[in-house]
Amino acid sequence: MDRLVNTVRPYAWGSTTALPDLLGVPPTGEPQAELWLGAHPGAPSRLDRGDGPVSLAEVIAADPGAELGAATVRAFGPRLPFLFKILAAGAPLSLQVHPDRTQAETGYAAEEARGVPLDAPHRNYKDPHHKPELICALTPFDGLCGFRHPAEAADLLEGLDVADLKPYVDILRASPEESALREVLTAVLGAEGHALAETVERAATAAAHLAPKGGPHAEAYAAYADLAHHHPGDPGILAAMLLNYVRLQPGEALFLGAGIPHAYLSGLGVELMANSDNVLRCGLTPKHVDVPELLRVVRFEPRDAGVLRPEDVDGEEVYDTPIDEFRLSRFVLAPGGAPRPLPARTPQILLCTAGTVRLTSDTGTTRELILAPGGSVFAPASEHLTASGDGTLFRATVVV
Template identity: 40%
Template sequence: MIFRLNNPIKHYAWGCKRSFSDLFQIANPERQPQAELWMGSHPNGSSTIIHEGTETELVDVIDAAPSHWLGVNHQQFNSKLPFLVKILAASQPLSIQVHPNKNAAEKGFERENAQGIAIDDPKRNYKDANHKPELVYAVTPYLAMNGFREFQAIHRLFSTLALPSIAKLLEPFLSAPNEDSLAQLFGAILQLDESAKQQAVIELLSVDASEECTEVAETLQLIAELAKLYPSDVGLFAPLFLNVIELQPGEAMFLYAETPHAYLKGVGVEVMANSDNVLRAGLTPKYIDAPELLANTQFKPIKACDLRMTPINHGDRLSYPIPVDDFKFDIINGGVMDIEVSSAEILLCVKGEVKIKLEQNITTIKTGESVVIPASTSGYTLCCQGLVARTYC
């Protein structure tokens, strides 16, 4: 069978009031910020389906029959749906954050459980025992930061700005730019005491962007925009460290575990391992555990030109090369195709209309609607008059 998903919406302050309704025909009668729509079975926000005549959380349905829903290899992911699909709409920046790897998540989750820290405690770092690699597919222009810039670029930006209050902190990195000196610098700035942080931010915001080269001027312009929302946040230094990228509609990028990143503005489809673990570094009023974040960060640069993913073209289907086992991701743009099923699947209609034929039954979903298909389904025929995002594993 094919099951329509009823999906929870997260009303975080950074969300948009109109994007879900304008782009996906999802009503917002109370005009709240709609930040994320979750499709999946995470306990913090499970979708529901009509199962045996009753509206039931997907997480409970899967728990009751994991082999039916997830396939014969369901134990590989502890009998849980391994991925979570979201529509994300940001009108303001999300926090600068890092996601732990699988081993660190397991240990951190166990440690905080043993310490008796409640799952909903604001100072809880580990909400579950999973890692959280992510893909984001842009629906609108999508501005983000992702991964450390190349050493030479970070060196160039900091040496050009010449901020007196952190000159001594900069010396090791400017003398020998490498992973160790970058880690030392990033950690030192992140953990500045309040007075030193305030002075450094004042100096940073006082630099005259009009007198700088394009690279520096564009970075300072972004910092100035971020300062309107977070005028004294240490996260204002992040654009000096991190690649800034604007995805155009239809472009996608991958975000690895242990890599600092932040979504700044735009609407996208986000697919990730089924986790809600976040370690924050700035641009947020939420809890920041600097030592834990630094222990879970790799200080390896990423070339800006390598951030965009290059999909494999199968005609009407684009398949993205995902470097983890937790999920696979396709974009299907028009056409009719027969699809064999080997795992649970979530289909999201991003635009237009999609007809899903299973034996003699046809299920139609329109923009913003989604379905889940159990692994026990042998296959289906997709008639796509629009754009559909397919997540499976």
């Protein structure tokens, strides 16, 4: 196993304090949005081997069989199929969806055939991979996830008492559910220029007025009013009102599958995703929004937010998802407890988020590493590890 040196991404929506507080370092005053752990080419982790840092991506490329294991290479090719992050949202992220595997492959091939540069701002598909993801809260964490049932969305919009919203309310009450959601989202995102800016402003003002009064939509109204503060006049505010608002407590998670519209609003969490950059945006961003392609990818399926809680599997708390590219689990370690074995068939990244964790390798000569919050290691598929200590350890690996 090797200790990882990881890169902080300074996106504008990042918190200025959450990551520094976790890592125990002084804040810089600048946003610190994500700490990346993995072999993504944009910011690969480096292995701290004493004689200078070495890129994890280069280490894997030099001998994928040894680092990933034969089963992982057969399933996913000679690449680490996941990207692990600590995400610190100080402001809302864009409203977005991710394509499924087939959509990513066909979309990427089509843009390649048209000669669209990979760095073009209007490019939709950066690679041919899907991008399901899982976010697990380390602090109370606010987000939007999946479409509300249309009747509930109609009640929420009607409660704002904004006349311009009545046509949307009527559609949501009269049409079949999936058709209603498609029709309203198409109308909102297809409006030209600033045609909806005044409607958005009236809706946001009403939401801010109603939030302190309580009621079933009070927390959601407060969230939408805050969105409008960050993105005044953005029609994505109305799109967001079609989605479930959720507040995760520490240890709770959301799984975002293909086509599920979502946005992270605030909080600190660990995020695990398939290793892809494919994002189609719905709003709350100055970046390109390709409405026709977005409408092709979105799944207009009403659902609950789907809060995940871990299931205990022999002392390992596992977040169950239908994805093979990644598997997230958590160990809550207590002093004096028996060391917890970490299975060795697959590559893994281990991340401490609280307390102190001791990792011991008994492959060949015994070796120990001590992790403080924010500390992490990469262990290749062949390495047998155990964990002990007084802290919380997250484990990212694959399913083969």
